[in-house]
Amino acid sequence: MEAGVATATTVFADRLAAAVERKRSQLVVGLDPSLDLLPVELRGDAGESRAGAADACRRFAFGIVDAVAPHAVAVKPQLAFWERLGSDGVRAFEEVCAYSRSVGLLVLVDGKRGDVGSTARAYAEAYLESGIADAMTVNAYMGRESIEPFLSACRRHGTGIFCVVKTSNAGADVQDLKLSDGSLLWQQVARLVAEWGEELVGDRGLSSVCAVVGATHPRAVGEARKLMPQAVLLLPGVGAQGGTPADVARAFTSGPASALVNASRSVIYAYRARGGDFRAAAGAEASRLKREIWAVAGW
Amino acid sequence: MEAGVATATTVFADRLAAAVERKRSQLVVGLDPSLDLLPVELRGDAGESRAGAADACRRFAFGIVDAVAPHAVAVKPQLAFWERLGSDGVRAFEEVCAYSRSVGLLVLVDGKRGDVGSTARAYAEAYLESGIADAMTVNAYMGRESIEPFLSACRRHGTGIFCVVKTSNAGADVQDLKLSDGSLLWQQVARLVAEWGEELVGDRGLSSVCAVVGATHPRAVGEARKLMPQAVLLLPGVGAQGGTPADVARAFTSGPASALVNASRSVIYAYRARGGDFRAAAGAEASRLKREIWAVAGW
Secondary structure, eight states: OOSSOOOOSSOHHHHHHHHHHHHTOOEEEEEOOOGGGSOHHHHTTGGGOHHHHHHHHHHHHHHHHHHHTTTOSEEEEBHHHHHTTHHHHHHHHHHHHHHHHHTTOEEEEEEEEOOSHHHHHHHHHHHTSSSSOSEEEEOOTTOHHHHHHHHHHHHHHSOEEEEEEEOSSSOHHHHTOBBTTSOBHHHHHHHHHHHHHGGGBOTTSOEEEEEEEOTTOHHHHHHHHHHOTTEEEEEOOBSTTSBOGGGGGGGGGGOTTSEEEEEOHHHHTHHHHHOSOHHHHHHHHHHHHHHHHHHHHTO | OOSSOOOOSSOHHHHHHHHHHHHTOOEEEEEOOOGGGSOHHHHTTGGGOHHHHHHHHHHHHHHHHHHHTTTOSEEEEBHHHHHTTHHHHHHHHHHHHHHHHHTTOEEEEEEEEOOSHHHHHHHHHHHTSSSSOSEEEEOOTTOHHHHHHHHHHHHHHSOEEEEEEEOSSSOHHHHTOBBTTSOBHHHHHHHHHHHHHGGGBOTTSOEEEEEEEOTTOHHHHHHHHHHOTTEEEEEOOBSTTSBOGGGGGGGGGGOTTSEEEEEOHHHHTHHHHHOSOHHHHHHHHHHHHHHHHHHHHTO
16 A cells, blocks of 8 residues: 555664755755745646646646755655645645655655544554655644654664744744643653653664754754754744854864755745746755855754 | 535534434444454455555445444544555545545544644644545644634634543553642643633533543543533543543533544454454444443433
8 A cells, every 4th residue: 555665774863864965055945935936937827727736836837846856855845736736736745755766855744644543644644654755843732642653664664754843933822831830741751752762762862752943043043952962853934934154153063964954945946036947046046055055054 | 725615604613512412322432453353254365465455345345334323422533544555545544534424424634743833734634624524633832823824724614623632541640640739740731722712612611622531540530521611522442442421420520512522443353352243343332332322321
């Protein structure tokens, strides 16, 4: 039933660290296509059907993947943008993931899945055991039991998870709730992530149990680093959401691969600001960001 | 780009209440097919490809839908089980949803989605604005900003959301964290759900902003009812997960449609215990459960 043979059994965190050092890049490019933002030559009359829209988004993403492959260490397709196009969108997503891996990019599937054990197992099979992704984002609201099936997949398939800890949005009414011990909810989730990740630490001292921490909260990035010293931190929010690479410098103190910076709209739609071919613009922006982040990381 | 015209603009909670009273049923049947549990006549050699597996699951789900349509008020396809079969699975899921609606069942898509605003909008488009579902489950860890796009879809399309408050699994290490005011995290999430739902209350006094509360925690069900007096409570965990209909009686004090009981494995795989045709067994078990729940609800 598996679509392809799954990933190498090397620990995800080690594969990631090797790729970061080889490419001298901690850049992750988000693949979140919206039909109305695509170049007109791709958009065409694609808006008339979901199949047409999915095909336009697929061709756009292939172009972006080609353009950023030399500069990014990974791509991060956001499932919501592909699910919006129905099963045609999901098929395009699968093709984009396979293509990305074929050109040497790691694939982090962003779906923030989380559910009770038997359902979490199905999600782990869908993405981590099928060979589609090297890692996926998960939501820990349902606790350790809901994370265990993902950990099991990480052990057996050399894959990783990125647990949502502190997001880049303004919605702090849950994550910033104060607990009876004086810490905030997201800080306690960070402690749990560190604990869950202890058994999945690779040769570089980094764990395959990683965390999502919004780059729009510079102070939280430093705190997250301390609470999860071995976790790879994925930092969204740079670029369109307002964070700067300098805001995230503290994340890199556990090694060159100890943090990844995600940029989505600012890279994939760079042609809208820079003009010219969308691939060339995305490649130039990815190259610029990659160097800027590497310099800030200080390795 | 929409696959079909979306739902009626009647408030979801009112549509649900009308359906509950007409059918005298608060039963929701989960559609979570696993290839290895299907009747052998459907399983065949389907295991050799995802497409074959998806087709077997689709045929199984159609049979279940036919069998439970007279007894259940809604079906709840669990997305993970369809995503596990890739885009073929998602296509089968779409067909199952469309078929369920065509025979008069409400469709609650269970995906527990949650993300920052622009991504949440894409999820709302995918399920609530596309005409696929009448309601979907969401995860509120990212706060009000992540829920707002779903609320907007509910307002415009007469759809609903079920926010995960307290789940049926054992993983209480996050949901049961104690806050500085002495309450538990899930209780605070319940308060937020009540607040978010105030603007979406229908003519029956029930809100389209609903909540998932595990039937395996009878005391929590009563507390949830008090914290969210207008929310429809979706109670998973009856049957295979160990809860009994009597455990959930307190949920129904806000009206006949103020709670829904979900049963998945105990209904769809009833043939494994009862023997005989899987459709007949599922229909009989659904009929039995429906009457048992109606009696417990006391309306």
